[in-house]
Amino acid sequence: MMEELVGLGAVTLLGVLEQAYFSLQVIYARRKYSVSPPATTGPPEFERVFRAQANCSEYFPIFITVLWLSGVFFSQGLSSVCGLLYLYGRFNYFRGYSESAQGRLAPLYFCAQILWILIGFSAVGIFLTICRVYLNMDLLQELCSI
Amino acid sequence: MMEELVGLGAVTLLGVLEQAYFSLQVIYARRKYSVSPPATTGPPEFERVFRAQANCSEYFPIFITVLWLSGVFFSQGLSSVCGLLYLYGRFNYFRGYSESAQGRLAPLYFCAQILWILIGFSAVGIFLTICRVYLNMDLLQELCSI
Amino acid sequence: MMEELVGLGAVTLLGVLEQAYFSLQVIYARRKYSVSPPATTGPPEFERVFRAQANCSEYFPIFITVLWLSGVFFSQGLSSVCGLLYLYGRFNYFRGYSESAQGRLAPLYFCAQILWILIGFSAVGIFLTICRVYLNMDLLQELCSI
Numbered sequence: 001m002m003e004e005l006v007g008l009g010a011v012t013l014l015g016v017l018e019q020a021y022f023s024l025q026v027i028y029a030r031r032k033y034s035v036s037p038p039a040t041t042g043p044p045e046f047e048r049v050f051r052a053q054a055n056c057s058e059y060f061p062i063f064i065t066v067l068w069l070s071g072v073f074f075s076q077g078l079s080s081v082c083g084l085l086y087l088y089g090r091f092n093y094f095r096g097y098s099e100s101a102q103g104r105l106a107p108l109y110f111c112a113q114i115l116w117i118l119i120g121f122s123a124v125g126i127f128l129t130i131c132r133v134y135l136n137m138d139l140l141q142e143l144c145s146i
Numbered sequence: 147m148m149e150e151l152v153g154l155g156a157v158t159l160l161g162v163l164e165q166a167y168f169s170l171q172v173i174y175a176r177r178k179y180s181v182s183p184p185a186t187t188g189p190p191e192f193e194r195v196f197r198a199q200a201n202c203s204e205y206f207p208i209f210i211t212v213l214w215l216s217g218v219f220f221s222q223g224l225s226s227v228c229g230l231l232y233l234y235g236r237f238n239y240f241r242g243y244s245e246s247a248q249g250r251l252a253p254l255y256f257c258a259q260i261l262w263i264l265i266g267f268s269a270v271g272i273f274l275t276i277c278r279v280y281l282n283m284d285l286l287q288e289l290c291s292i
Numbered sequence: 293m294m295e296e297l298v299g300l301g302a303v304t305l306l307g308v309l310e311q312a313y314f315s316l317q318v319i320y321a322r323r324k325y326s327v328s329p330p331a332t333t334g335p336p337e338f339e340r341v342f343r344a345q346a347n348c349s350e351y352f353p354i355f356i357t358v359l360w361l362s363g364v365f366f367s368q369g370l371s372s373v374c375g376l377l378y379l380y381g382r383f384n385y386f387r388g389y390s391e392s393a394q395g396r397l398a399p400l401y402f403c404a405q406i407l408w409i410l411i412g413f414s415a416v417g418i419f420l421t422i423c424r425v426y427l428n429m430d431l432l433q434e435l436c437s438i
């Protein structure tokens with residue numbers, strides 16, 4: 001079963017690599033601005049990089065969760081495309097936020113929209129599956145045969 | 147196989163929506179108390195909302211992980227019920243913490259208890275599965291046939 | 293299908309228990325150094341414990357993700373062993389960081405190496421699966437039959 005979901009696996013792995021990249025950027029910023037752990041405050045340049053990675057990390061489990069919900073219960077193809085767009089948006093968020101607090105906003109809205117789409121896909125997929133499995137009602141088929 | 151686990155999927159999606167709600171509350175609090183990113187400190191009212199969401203985000207991956215471990219290896223029904231209780235507890239935690247630091251305690255104990263129950267379910271389910279798969283010993287059946 | 297993956301489940305559960313242990317340590321440190329929520333700053337002893345848990349929590353979803361990617365698409369046995377080593381490394385990271393900022397470095401490098409190995413396993417497994425499922429090319433078999 002998992003073999004057919006390898007597309008989601010590939011997007012997930014890309015997401016992990018992106019998070020690794022963000023973490024490395026924080027480590028470089030710690031060196032550059034001499035902010036030694038356990039401190040998390042320093043010049044605004046450092047704090048923006050630090051918060052950009054913290055924010056991306058905070059949303060990472062949410063992203064992975066809806067990516068798989070939507071991919072398993074709705075459509076692997078559509079979810080994978082949304083997943084790639086989200087990762088692209090997060091990359092811009094990180095770069096934008098590193099440069100200025102303002103720079104994080106446009107990519108943030110973009111990422112939020114993608115998340116809402118994935119949430120919508122998941123909701124539809126889960127609803128249809130519940131109807132099929134528990135109510136023995138194949139809504140998709142009924143819709144098509146109208 | 148995933149179709150039968152759609153109950154866990156529904157609880158998971160609800161959890162994602164709850165996290166989205168918490169995030170929006172932080173954004174509103176940032177506006178209300180004028181705490182612009184990358185700052186994370188400000189009036190105690192803001193800091194409590196900020197920390198409430200941070201704490202819920204920190205536990206979200208742990209919750210999702212034990213929800214699925216317990217649902218897959220022990221019982222989907224019991225896990226889903228615990229999952230709903232946990233999400234309800236987290237909602238009270240967020241509301242309580244937003245009002246006062248003291249207000250977070252009762253819901254926190256509640257949530258922790260639910261997590262321990264899910265951890266217990268997972269441990270029992272994983273133990274029985276290991277016995278069955280690797281030791282070829284169906285403990286449940288042996289117990290029942292005594 | 294999940295039954296065969298019970299080894300990954302066991303390592304995952306151990307990871308959850310470790311995170312629970314770290315959280316409890318922060319709660320004890322809050323009492324010991326009188327740092328009441330929502331504060332997150334205080335004496336360096338407290339801040340190191342606080343940051344050690346925060347850092348472990350940040351990497352927990354990444355760890356669980358690559359553990360399962362690598363276990364599902366590459367090898368459950370190898371992934372589980374790496375998983376145990378990672379959890380052992382994180383334990384040392386937490387203990388080391390609690391004692392001194394310097395003490396976190398050696399275990400951190402160790403954990404990072406394990407993560408890169410799991411990422412490598414996942415990449416190889418996902419690549420071979422894509423070749424098999426989408427390109428109908430069983431590279432492993434072709435390699436062996438040379």
Ligand SMILES: N[C@@H](CCC(=O)N[C@@H](CS)C(=O)NCC(=O)O)C(=O)O
Binds near residue numbers: 024396
């Ligand atoms: N959030 C981390 C991201 C990068 C990271 O993992 N850094 C390592 C090496 S400097 C670490 O041990 N950070 C200490 C910490 O997170 O408190 C940070 O702030 O440093």
Ligand SMILES: N[C@@H](CCC(=O)N[C@@H](CS)C(=O)NCC(=O)O)C(=O)O
Binds near residue numbers: 173183
């Ligand atoms: N932890 C976030 C939760 C809400 C959120 O995602 N906020 C967006 C829009 S204000 C953001 O970019 N936050 C910046 C940050 O987390 O540093 C916060 O503190 O703001």
Ligand SMILES: N[C@@H](CCC(=O)N[C@@H](CS)C(=O)NCC(=O)O)C(=O)O
Binds near residue numbers: 204
């Ligand atoms: N990150 C947490 C880890 C431990 C925990 O979950 N603590 C509970 C009880 S003290 C809590 O509500 N913490 C408040 C917070 O995280 O802001 C902390 O800093 O306290």
